[in-house]
Amino acid sequence: MDAANTSWIMTSTALVLFMTLPGLALFYGGLVRSKNVLSVLMQCFALTCLMSILWFVAGYSIAFTEYNDWFGGLSNAFFANIQEDTLSGDIPESVFAMFQMTFAVITPALIVGGFAERMKFSGMLLFSAIWLLVVYAPVTHWVWGGGWLGQMGLLDFAGGTVVHITAGVAALVAAIMIGPRKGFPEKPMPPHNMTMTVTGAGMLWVGWFGFNGGSALAANGDAGMAILVTHLSASMGAFTWMVCEWVKYGKPSALGIVTGMVAGLGTITPASGFVGPAGALVLGLTGGFICFNATIFIKQKLKIDDSLDVMPVHGVGGILGTALAAVFSSTQLGLFSGQGHADGINSIDEQLVVQLIGIGATILFTAVATAVILKLVDMITGLRVSEEDETRGLDQTEHGETGYDL
Numbered sequence: 001m002d003a004a005n006t007s008w009i010m011t012s013t014a015l016v017l018f019m020t021l022p023g024l025a026l027f028y029g030g031l032v033r034s035k036n037v038l039s040v041l042m043q044c045f046a047l048t049c050l051m052s053i054l055w056f057v058a059g060y061s062i063a064f065t066e067y068n069d070w071f072g073g074l075s076n077a078f079f080a081n082i083q084e085d086t087l088s089g090d091i092p093e094s095v096f097a098m099f100q101m102t103f104a105v106i107t108p109a110l111i112v113g114g115f116a117e118r119m120k121f122s123g124m125l126l127f128s129a130i131w132l133l134v135v136y137a138p139v140t141h142w143v144w145g146g147g148w149l150g151q152m153g154l155l156d157f158a159g160g161t162v163v164h165i166t167a168g169v170a171a172l173v174a175a176i177m178i179g180p181r182k183g184f185p186e187k188p189m190p191p192h193n194m195t196m197t198v199t200g201a202g203m204l205w206v207g208w209f210g211f212n213g214g215s216a217l218a219a220n221g222d223a224g225m226a227i228l229v230t231h232l233s234a235s236m237g238a239f240t241w242m243v244c245e246w247v248k249y250g251k252p253s254a255l256g257i258v259t260g261m262v263a264g265l266g267t268i269t270p271a272s273g274f275v276g277p278a279g280a281l282v283l284g285l286t287g288g289f290i291c292f293n294a295t296i297f298i299k300q301k302l303k304i305d306d307s308l309d310v311m312p313v314h315g316v317g318g319i320l321g322t323a324l325a326a327v328f329s330s331t332q333l334g335l336f337s338g339q340g341h342a343d344g345i346n347s348i349d350e351q352l353v354v355q356l357i358g359i360g361a362t363i364l365f366t367a368v369a370t371a372v373i374l375k376l377v378d379m380i381t382g383l384r385v386s387e388e389d390e391t392r393g394l395d396q397t398e399h400g401e402t403g404y405d406l
Contacts, residue, residue: 002090004219009095012214016102019207020109021048026200027258028113031308034192035393036117037403043121047109047128054132055101062137063100069148072141089217099214100140107136107163113308114171115178115383117189118390121398123381130373131170135366139166143358153342154358155329155351157226158215160270160322161362168315169366171306172298177374178383180305182390194254201258205234208265212272225339226272229280230265236284237264237291244292256292259313263291266317271325275338279328282336286324287317322359326351 025044029037051059058077067073075081079097088096108128115124142149143156156162181189191197212230216223241260246252267287268280275283294312298304306312329338330348341351377383384390389397396402 006091006095008219009091009099009214012210013099013102015207015210019204020106023200023203023207024109026196028308030193030197031191032116034403035395038401039394039398040116042399043112043124044109048105051105051108051132052101054129055104059104059132059137060097063140064145066146071138072145107167108132110167110310110314111171113310114175114306116307118181118384120382120385123377123383126381127373127377135369139362149358152354153345154354155274155325155342156270157273158212158269160318161358164266164314164318165362166366168311169363170370171310173367173370175304175306184305185303198254198258222273229275229277230268230272232277232280233268233284234261234264236281237261237288240285240288241292260288263287263313263317266314267321270322274325274329278336279338283324287320291316319359323355326355
């Protein structure tokens with residue numbers, strides 16, 4: 001066991017959990033209307049509990065047990081083979097399993113943004129539970145658990161496919177199948193508390209250093225570079241989105257700059273261990289610009305009510321970052337060079353083919369599986385609250401509380 005590496009991954013585990021509670025909860029909570037703020041906070045909190053339990057029971061074993069190229073086995077269910085002295089590499093396996101648990105927590109929590117303000121709490125819990133075991137854990141196995149995409153040489157350092165594409169696609173499918181909020185798109189539905197959202201955004205930014213830096217699984221130069229490029233991409237993504245909004249609408253907004261930050265972070269995530277600082281700036285610029293326009297396209301052109309822009313920010317950002325990792329990981333780009341392609345892959349073209357296969361497979365599998373799970377849940381608990389309950393707000397109708405009593 002390496003004490004320094006163990007200390008860093010334990011710290012990173014705390015940082016990634018901090019991204020969900022309180023970071024994502026506050027970020028999402030401020031973006032919804034005041035009558036639904038507690039419902040979003042409650043969903044993030046409850047998912048943290050439920051996903052942690054399910055990861056312990058079966059999720060970790062499905063993801064990281066070598067059974068076949070597509071699906072891990074159940075021999076490590078309930079952490080059956082993890083003891084105090086069990087190692088994963090040179091860190092305790094308990095630390096590795098807990099670090100990965102925090103990823104399994106935040107991914108279903110991200111999906112909440114796609115159906116915010118209109119899904120039953122019971123339906124949300126059942127959907128998320130099935131989704132973790134049927135979608136998230138198997139895709140994790142494909143990429144990081146010895147599965148077929150990892151064997152092909154897919155570059156996904158911290159979750160472009162595993163976290164952001166799966167969450168984005170699932171949120172989009174859910175938004176389409178559940179339908180738009182009452183009044184969308186004619187009725188404005190602005191965030192009720194931008195102070196809360198900006199606070200949560202700052203927590204996400206800080207926590208992301210553990211998300212990407214911790215994925216090196218060591219306290220070394222890879223972790224240091226991952227943190228550096230993460231910060232640069234977030235900064236460029238935020239600034240780019242702000243400028244785009246300023247040019248298009250005449251004023252830069254707090255909502256725009258924090259959304260651009262998340263776009264920059266989502267874009268750099270899969271590439272963070274493979275690109276250099278100059279490449280990270282390009283990724284942040286690309287993510288900020290393309291995700292800004294993707295948000296307009298999905299909401300205004302397609303009229304899909306992805307309430308909190310999960311697909312255009314996380315999904316599109318994950319797709320961009322996973323694809324561009326093939327380019328900026330190259331060592332042949334001078335100032336823009338990265339750390340090199342996967343073993344056995346010699347050119348940008350070869351690596352790009354692998355990246356596109358990973359992107360396509362993740363999108364297809366997630367979309368189909370999510371649709372099937374939503375249909376199943378709709379038959380069991382129902383997905384959507386009644387029109388009357390939606391009008392009153394989920395805080396009162398689902399939880400019997402109000403977010404503010406002023």
